[in-house]
Amino acid sequence: MKRNILFxxxxxxxxxxxxxxxxxxxxxxxxxxxxxxxxxxxxLDREARGISFAPIVKKVAPSVVNIYSTxxxxxxxxxxxxxxxxxxxxxxxxxxxxxxxxxQLRKAQGLGSGVIVSEDGYILTNxxxxxxxxxxxxxxAGGKKEYTAKVVGTDPQTDVAVLKVEAxxxxxxxxxxxxxxxxxxxxxxxxxxxxxxxxxxxGIVSGIGRGGFGVVDYExxxxxxxxxxxxxxxxxLVDADGRLVGVNTFIMSRTGRSEGVGFAIPVNLARSVxxxxxxxxxxxxxxxxxxxxxxxxxxAKEFKLADESGAxxxxxxxxxxxxxxxxxxxxxxxxxxxxx
Numbered sequence: 001m002k003r004n005i006l007f008x009x010x011x012x013x014x015x016x017x018x019x020x021x022x023x024x025x026x027x028x029x030x031x032x033x034x035x036x037x038x039x040x041x042x043x044l045d046r047e048a049r050g051i052s053f054a055p056i057v058k059k060v061a062p063s064v065v066n067i068y069s070t071x072x073x074x075x076x077x078x079x080x081x082x083x084x085x086x087x088x089x090x091x092x093x094x095x096x097x098x099x100x101x102x103x104q105l106r107k108a109q110g111l112g113s114g115v116i117v118s119e120d121g122y123i124l125t126n127x128x129x130x131x132x133x134x135x136x137x138x139x140x141a142g143g144k145k146e147y148t149a150k151v152v153g154t155d156p157q158t159d160v161a162v163l164k165v166e167a168x169x170x171x172x173x174x175x176x177x178x179x180x181x182x183x184x185x186x187x188x189x190x191x192x193x194x195x196x197x198x199x200x201x202x203g204i205v206s207g208i209g210r211g212g213f214g215v216v217d218y219e220x221x222x223x224x225x226x227x228x229x230x231x232x233x234x235x236x237l238v239d240a241d242g243r244l245v246g247v248n249t250f251i252m253s254r255t256g257r258s259e260g261v262g263f264a265i266p267v268n269l270a271r272s273v274x275x276x277x278x279x280x281x282x283x284x285x286x287x288x289x290x291x292x293x294x295x296x297x298x299x300a301k302e303f304k305l306a307d308e309s310g311a312x313x314x315x316x317x318x319x320x321x322x323x324x325x326x327x328x329x330x331x332x333x334x335x336x337x338x339x340x
Contacts, residue, residue, distance in 0.1 A: 032152070032278045035118030037271075040243055041177035044185065048240065053188060056242040057200050062141050063173035064190045064198060064236050067125055067149075067163075069110040069133035113191035113235030114138065114163060115244060119172045121147075121165040122278070124270055125234030126249050127154045130161050138165055141198050153277030157217040157285075159249050160265060160273040161234075173236065176243035178266035181205055181222065189226040189248055189262070191235025201227040203260075210263060212294070215250055221263040222246045228262035237264040246270075289320020290327060303332060310334040 112129030116122070123138060130136050136149040147165035154161040185205045193199055203226030211219030224237065228248050237246035246264030253259045276283055292311040300308045313331040316322050334340060 032281075034275065034278060035120060035122040037117050037122075038172055038174040039176070040174050040241075041180070043180060044176075044239055044241060046182075046185070053200075053202065053240075056188065056238070056240065057190075060173055060188075060236065060238050060242040060244075061190060061198060061200070062171035063116045064141060065114045065116060065123060066139040066141075066143075066192045066198070067112045067114045067123075067129055067234060068137045068139070069112070069130050070135040070137075071108055071110075071133045072105050111192065111195050111231050112233045113231065113248070115234070115236045115247065116170050116172050117175065117244075117274070119168060119170050121167045121170055122152070122274070123149065123163040123165065124247055124274060125161050125163060126247065126265075127156050127159045127161045128249075129234045130154065130163070131156070136163060138163065140170075153281050153283075155273050155277065155283045157283070158265065158269060158273050159216045160247070160270050160277075162274050162277045173238075173244045174242070175267050175271060176239065176241075176245060178222065178245045178268045181208055181239070181245055181266075183207060186240045187222075187224055187226055187245065188238050189224065189228055189232060189235065189264075190238065191228075191232035191248060193227075193229035193231040195231055203227070203262075206261075208266075213252075213263075218269070220266060220269060221249070222266055224262050224264065225260040226262060227258040227260070229258050230256070287321065288327075289317040289322040291315030291317075292333070295332065303330075305332065305334075309340060 110129065110133070112125060114123040114125035114129070117124050130151055131154065133151070136151060137146055138149045139146045147167060149163040149165050152162040152164050183205050187203055187205055189201045189203070190198065203224045205222060206225050207223035210221040210223045213219060222237065222245065226237070228251050232248050233250070235248045236244055237248055239245050244267050246266055247270050248262065248264045250263050251258055252261040252263075273283060291314050293314045295303075295305065295308045295310050295312050297308060299305075299312060303312075310332045313327060313329055313333065316327055316329055
């Protein structure tokens with residue numbers, strides 16, 4: 001069925017059912033005080049020119065921290081297969097309990113980066129940097145001071161995590177509106193690659209709204225050619241004014257090293273997740289019950305669309321809010337809450 005669907009604007013084709021609205025609004029959990037964050041959403045001055053980014057780096061580098069995670073894992077020491085034979089073990093002595101083949105606890109350590117977003121100690125990073133950690137430590141730039149951090153909450157579906165350290169007067173970064181980013185904008189990636197210490201790389205925004213990688217459930221990545229390497233995860237992606245536009249998260253590479261295709265979580269998404277984790281301790285999401293896909297040039301031509309914007313509804317699951325609202329396979333969503 002070839003139809004356009006408008007949500008939340010004049011000429012609405014469908015109305016979300018009350019049950020779905022309640023699901024979207026349903027939040028629970030112990031509330032924490034919201035952090036005081038700095039936001040500057042003015043348009044970037046794209047006419048400005050400079051020969052050095054040193055002033056910007058000096059301003060934002062103190063806001064980027066190193067994160068060290070520690071967890072205990074069970075490992076089975078390597079042994080020759082003959083040691084699995086009970087006769088062989090008896091021949092060389094020892095009993096079942098004393099055999100080194102039994103799983104043993106080992107300490108595994110991880111390295112990543114994070115961004116201070118409030119003076120009272122809230123820090124944004126990636127979920128995969130702290131996932132499963134028994135202990136998380138945060139070191140300020142230059143190793144001047146270290147803190148034991150509390151994991152306020154994590155959201156594996158967006159790879160966002162929020163930490164809290166007990167401190168005041170920390171150098172909080174300024175956030176901006178990542179929806180105003182444009183392809184070609186200069187960006188800097190700041191983190192701790194390979195544990196060598198804080199490092200800065202420069203590139204441009206190579207693409208926006210990237211997804212379909214299967215890395216997380218909700219993908220809306222900023223693509224950049226600024227070098228991102230192991231240890232950069234959770235670090236800052238800032239614009240030419242030194243404002244946080246994204247949280248570096250992963251790369252596409254044949255070698256495991258930077259090949260100029262890196263991705264960051266837009267700060268608007270990261271901030272939304274952070275606010276809900278701080279307030280409620282968890283993320284509660286609404287459920288529509290549709291499967292969508294990108295509108296390709298061929299699909300746009302077949303459906304007689306003006307361009308390739310929007311999302312094609314490829315599947316509507318049974319007994320879902322989407323079905324109740326009358327959404328059909330083949331519908332194209334071109335606007336949501338007055339946003340295209």
